[in-house]
Amino acid sequence: xxxxxxxxxxxxxxxxxxxxxxxxxxxxxxxxxxxxxxxxxxxxxxxxxxxxxxxxxxxxxxxxxxxxxxxxxxxxxxxxxxxxxxxxxxxxxxxxxxxxxxxx
Numbered sequence: 001x002x003x004x005x006x007x008x009x010x011x012x013x014x015x016x017x018x019x020x021x022x023x024x025x026x027x028x029x030x031x032x033x034x035x036x037x038x039x040x041x042x043x044x045x046x047x048x049x050x051x052x053x054x055x056x057x058x059x060x061x062x063x064x065x066x067x068x069x070x071x072x073x074x075x076x077x078x079x080x081x082x083x084x085x086x087x088x089x090x091x092x093x094x095x096x097x098x099x100x101x102x103x104x
Contacts, residue, residue, distance in 0.1 A: 002052040003101060009045035010065025012038050017070040021078055042066075057100050064097040 016038030023031040042062075050058045068090045074080035 002049045002058075005045045006049035006053065006058055006061055007065065009042045009049060010062050010069065012042035012045060013062065013066035014069035014073060016042055017066065018073050018077070021074070053104065057104050061097045061100055064093045068093045068097075 016035055019031045019035035019038055023035060046058065046062050049062075071080070071086070071090050075082050075086075
């Protein structure tokens with residue numbers, strides 16, 4: 001169950017990062033509220049996951065999901081570069097997160 005909470009934490013981290021980008025385009029209260037909600041939920045689920053997962057593993061997977069997910073969201077919704085090298089390194093980050101799950 002801890003891994004489910006950790007994945008949820010990473011997904012909410014991605015959502016929070018997307019709301020930062022949205023806030024730059026739309027200076028209203030809605031992106032701010034969603035940003036706070038996204039990061040709040042992310043930290044809550046990370047905290048729950050860390051009750052049974054080692055801190056180093058949980059933090060590495062959480063940041064990996066957030067960083068690679070943020071890059072993917074940028075490519076899909078914010079017209080960022082889709083260069084094959086960028087995609088390769090995102091895949092490497094995700095592969096490392098899966099590797100940590102396999103050895104934990």
